[in-house]
Amino acid sequence: MYRTHNCGELRTTHIGQEVLLSGWMNKNRDFGGMTFIDLRDRYGITQLVFNMDDDADLCGSARKLGREFVIQIKGTVRERSNKNPNMPTGDIEIEVSELNILNASKTPPFTIEDDTDGGDDLRMTYRYLDLRRKPVQNNIIFRSKLAIETRTYLAGQDFVEVETPVLIKSTPEGARDFVVPSRMNKGLFYALPQSPQTFKQILMVAGFDKYFQIVKCFRDEDLRADRQPEFTQIDCEMSFVTQEDILNTFEGLTKNLFKSMLNLDLPDFPRMTYDEAMERYGSDKPDTRFGMEFVELNEVAKGKDFVVFDSAELVVGINAEGAATYTRKQLDALTNFVKRPQIGAKGLIYVRRNEDGSYKSSVDKFFNQDDLAAWGEKMNAKPGDLLLVMAGETEKVRKQLNELRLHVGDELGLRDRTQFNPLWVVDFPLLEWDEESERFHAMHHPFTSPKKKDMERMMNGDHETMKSLRADAYDLVINGVEIGGGSIRIHDRDLQSRNFDLLGFTKEEAEAQFGFLLGAFEYGAPPHGGIAFGFDRLCSVMNGVDTIRDFIAFPKNNQGRDMMIDAPSPVHQEQLDELGLDLVE
Ligand code: ASP
Numbered sequence: 275m276y277r278t279h280n281c282g283e284l285r286t287t288h289i290g291q292e293v294l295l296s297g298w299m300n301k302n303r304d305f306g307g308m309t310f311i312d313l314r315d316r317y318g319i320t321q322l323v324f325n326m327d328d329d330a331d332l333c334g335s336a337r338k339l340g341r342e343f344v345i346q347i348k349g350t351v352r353e354r355s356n357k358n359p360n361m362p363t364g365d366i367e368i369e370v371s372e373l374n375i376l377n378a379s380k381t382p383p384f385t386i387e388d389d390t391d392g393g394d395d396l397r398m399t400y401r402y403l404d405l406r407r408k409p410v411q412n413n414i415i416f417r418s419k420l421a422i423e424t425r426t427y428l429a430g431q432d433f434v435e436v437e438t439p440v441l442i443k444s445t446p447e448g449a450r451d452f453v454v455p456s457r458m459n460k461g462l463f464y465a466l467p468q469s470p471q472t473f474k475q476i477l478m479v480a481g482f483d484k485y486f487q488i489v490k491c492f493r494d495e496d497l498r499a500d501r502q503p504e505f506t507q508i509d510c511e512m513s514f515v516t517q518e519d520i521l522n523t524f525e526g527l528t529k530n531l532f533k534s535m536l537n538l539d540l541p542d543f544p545r546m547t548y549d550e551a552m553e554r555y556g557s558d559k560p561d562t563r564f565g566m567e568f569v570e571l572n573e574v575a576k577g578k579d580f581v582v583f584d585s586a587e588l589v590v591g592i593n594a595e596g597a598a599t600y601t602r603k604q605l606d607a608l609t610n611f612v613k614r615p616q617i618g619a620k621g622l623i624y625v626r627r628n629e630d631g632s633y634k635s636s637v638d639k640f641f642n643q644d645d646l647a648a649w650g651e652k653m654n655a656k657p658g659d660l661l662l663v664m665a666g667e668t669e670k671v672r673k674q675l676n677e678l679r680l681h682v683g684d685e686l687g688l689r690d691r692t693q694f695n696p697l698w699v700v701d702f703p704l705l706e707w708d709e710e711s712e713r714f715h716a717m718h719h720p721f722t723s724p725k726k727k728d729m730e731r732m733m734n735g736d737h738e739t740m741k742s743l744r745a746d747a748y749d750l751v752i753n754g755v756e757i758g759g760g761s762i763r764i765h766d767r768d769l770q771s772r773n774f775d776l777l778g779f780t781k782e783e784a785e786a787q788f789g790f791l792l793g794a795f796e797y798g799a800p801p802h803g804g805i806a807f808g809f810d811r812l813c814s815v816m817n818g819v820d821t822i823r824d825f826i827a828f829p830k831n832n833q834g835r836d837m838m839i840d841a842p843s844p845v846h847q848e849q850l851d852e853l854g855l856d857l858v859e
Contacts, residue, residue: 276346282318286365288351293368295320296376298406299343300386302336309336310367313347316411321354321367322347328369335373342379342386342403348372398837401828413825416535417813421488423534424508427527433484433510438473440466440490443787448719449493452503460854466492469806471719472791474511475763478802479794486510488809497832500755500811500822504830508812510760511804517746517762520803521545521698524750524758528696536816540696543750547701555679556590556672558702561754562695564688566592566679568672571663574648580640582621586665590675593653594682597660598626605636608662612678619674625649625661680754689753691818697751704728704745705776713778714740718747720777721770721791722761723803733772740776746803755815760805767795 276296284293300314311322324336339345349368358364384392386406397404404410425435441464444451451465467473469491477485487509494503512520525543532538544562551560554567568590575589583589594600600608605624612619625635625646633646641649653661662682664675683689704724705714716722724732728743735743746762764770770792774784785792810822823829830836850857 280317281313281315281320282362284320284351284363284366284368286353289353289366291351292348293351294346294348295322295368296346297344298379298386299339299341299345302339302341304337309333311336311339313345313368318363319361320363321358322349322370323367324370324373329371332370332373335375336370339375340379340381342382342406343375344377344379346374346376395831395837398829398831401838405827410824413813413817414827416817417809417825420531420535420813420816421809423531424486424488424527427530428484428486428510431484431523431526433486434482435487436477436482436485437487438467438470438489442467442473444468448715449495452492452494455853455855457852468493469507470509471721472788474509474804475721475791475799475802476794478511478513479797479799481513481800483513484511485804497830497834500814500820502810502822502826502829503834505822505826506809508758508807508809509804510806511802513800513802515762515801515803517700517748517803520760520762520805521700521748524805524807525696525698528750528757531812532694532816538694540694543696543698545698545700548699548703549701551699552672556674556676557754558699559749559751559754559756560676560697560699561680561683561689562697563690563693563753564683566594566683566688568592568675568679569653571649571652574645574652575663575665578640578645580637582623583665586667586671588668588671589663589665590671591649591653591661591663592675592679592682593655594660594662594686595656596658597682597686598628598658600624600626600660608678608682611681612664612674617674617677619664619666619671621664622678623663623665625655625663627655627657627659627661629657631657693753694815695753696757699749699751700747701725701744702747702749703741704732704743704747705740707741714776716773716777718745718759718761720773721763722747723764723769729769732776733769748805750805750807752815755811756808757812757815758805758807760803762801762803765795765799765801767792770795 275294278294281295281297295313297313297315300312300319303310307326309324312319313322324333326333347368347370349370351366352369354365354367382403383396383400384390386403388407388409390407441454444465449468451468453463453465456462456464470487470489474485489507489509490504491507492504495501497503529540532540548558551558556568571589571591575583577584609622612622623636625633627633627650633643633650635641635646649661655661662678664671703717704722706717708715722745725744725746731739732743748760749756750758764773771784810825813825814820814822828836828838835841
C-alpha cells in the first residue's frame with residue numbers, strides 16, 4: 275500500500291493517527307536539529323518533520339532528498355505549533371518514522387512553483403514538469419470538469435453523443451486542411467476534419483434528432499494566442515428547430531456551465547444584429563463590458579475643407595471618457611498604434627474637452643469651437659473627455675477604430691476579467707463578396723440557410739441581390755471573444771445546389787465533394803440547425819485568460835511544433851515509398 279491519505283486531506287481531526295503518504299519532494303528546509311519537507315501531490319501539500327534527536331539517520335536521509343524525488347513516508351499526524359492559515363493542511367504536520375525513496379529525480383530545469391522561472395520553450399519541452407505546477411494542473415482539471423458538466427447537461431436534454439470519423443474528405447470551413455496520405459489507395463489523401471459539419475447534418479437526416487460531441491478539429495492556419503492547429507469543439511446539431519430554439523438551448527447550456535463552474539448567474543443574453551454590431555462597435559464580436567460606442571460624424575465633420583474628412587466615406591469617433599488627461603506622448607502612442615501595419619490607418623484625430631468646456635483638437639486649423647462643439651454634442655462629450663476620430667472607407671475605418679477602442683479600453687482598465695458579458699450576434703450576411711478573387715465566400719459555411727424571407731431572392735435574384743441576403747446564422751460572443759457559432763442549415767437540395775453555384779462550384783465539383791450530402795437531402799432531410807462552441811476558448815474566457823494554450827495539456831507552439839515529442843518530424847524512406855510519396859528536396 276502506498277498511501278492511506280493524499281497530501282491535501284489531513285486536518286486536526288486526524289491528530290494522533292498513523293498515516294502513509296506518497297508524493298513529490300517539493301521543498302526541503304533544514305534547521306540543524308530539525309528538517310521540514312513539503313510533500314506534494316495533486317491534492318495539496320503536507321508538511322513532514324524529521325527530528326535529529328529522535329532519529330539521526332532518518333533525518334540525515336531526509337536532508338539529502340533532492341527536489342522532485344518521489345517518496346513514501348509513514349508517520350503520525352500532530353498539531354503544528356506554527357500554524358499556516360494559508361494552507362488547507364496548515365494546522366497539522368507529520369512526524370515521520372519511516373522514509374522510502376520510490377524514485378530519484380534529476381534537478382528540474384525550472385522551479386515547480388506557481389510562478390516559475392522557466393521560459394516558454396523550456397516548459398513546453400518538459401511539459402510533464404510544467405504540468406506538475408498547481409496553476410497549470412488547475413486549468414486542466416477545470417477543463418475536465420467543464421467537459422463533464424457539458425455532457426451531463428446535454429445528456430439531460432436528450433442529446434446523443436456520437437463519434438464522427440477523423441479520416442475524412444475535406445470540409446470547406448474556410449481554412450486549409452491537414453491531409454493524410456493513404457497507403458492502400460496510393461496517390462489519394464484523407465483530410466482531417468475542420469469540423470464534423472457534414473456528418474452531424476447526416477446524423478439529422480438519420481433521425482438522431484439531437485447530437486453532440488466534444489471533438490477535436492484540425493485547421494492548418496497560422497497560429498495566434500487563441501489558435502491551435504488542433505482544438506476542441508462542443509459540436510451540436512438539432513432537428514425540427516428554428517434559430518430561436520437553438521439560441522435558447524445553448525443559452526441554457528452556457529448559463530448552466532457558468533453556474534456550476536463559477537457559481538455565477540448570467541442574466542439573459544442580449545441580442546444584436548450583425549449590422550448593428552458593425553455600426554456600433556466595428557466588429558462582429560464586440561466586447562460589451564464597456565461603452566465607448568462608435569458615433570458617426572459625417573454630418574458635422576464634412577464640408578469644412580479638411581480633405582481627409584471630405585474625401586472619406588465615413589468619419590467616425592469614440593469618446594474615451596475622462597481621458598482628456600492623456601499627454602501628448604500618450605496621444606502620439608495611440609496614433610502610432612493605429613498606424614501599425616497590422617491596423618494600417620493613416621492617422622488619428624483627437625479632440626480634448628477641457629475642464630472649462632472649451633475644446634482643443636489636433637485639427638484646430640479647420641474646425642472652430644462651434645464646429646467642435648457640434649461633434650462634442652453628438653458624442654456626448656463632457657469636460658475631461660477625449661474624442662478620438664478616424665476617417666476612411668466604411669468597412670476599413672470601422673475595423674481600425676474597433677482595434678483602437680479595445681486598446682483604449684485596456685488602457686483605461688475597462689475590460690474587467692471577472693465580469694462576463696455574453697451577447698448573441700445574429701442575422702449575419704449569407705455571402706461575402708471578395709474583390710480580389712471576384713467570388714462570393716460563405717460567411718459561415720456553405721450549408722448555412724438564408725433567412726426564409728430571403729430564399730426566393732436567393733433563388734432568382736441578380737448578383738447585387740446576393741450581397742444583401744441574410745442568414746439564420748449566429749455567434750455567441752463573451753467579452754469580445756467568439757465562443758460559438760452556428761446556423762440553421764439548408765435542407766433542400768435545390769437551395770443547396772444554388773448555394774454551391776453562387777460559391778463558384780461547378781455542378782461536377784459540387785457533386786464530387788458533396789454528392790453524399792446532396793443525395794441525403796433527397797431522402798427526407800428534416801429541417802435542422804446547430805452550433806459549435808470553441809471548448810478551449812470557453813475554458814480560457816471563463817478564467818479571464820487570453821491564451822487557450824494554458825488549457826490544453828499538450829499544446830503546440832507558434833510554429834505548430836510539439837516541443838516535447840518533437841513533432842512534426844521526418845519519416846523513414848520506406849514509409850514514404852509505401853505511401854507512394856516522393857520528397858522533392
Ligand atoms: N461547423 C461550424 C464551425 O465549426 C459550426 C456549426 O455551424 O455548427 O464553426
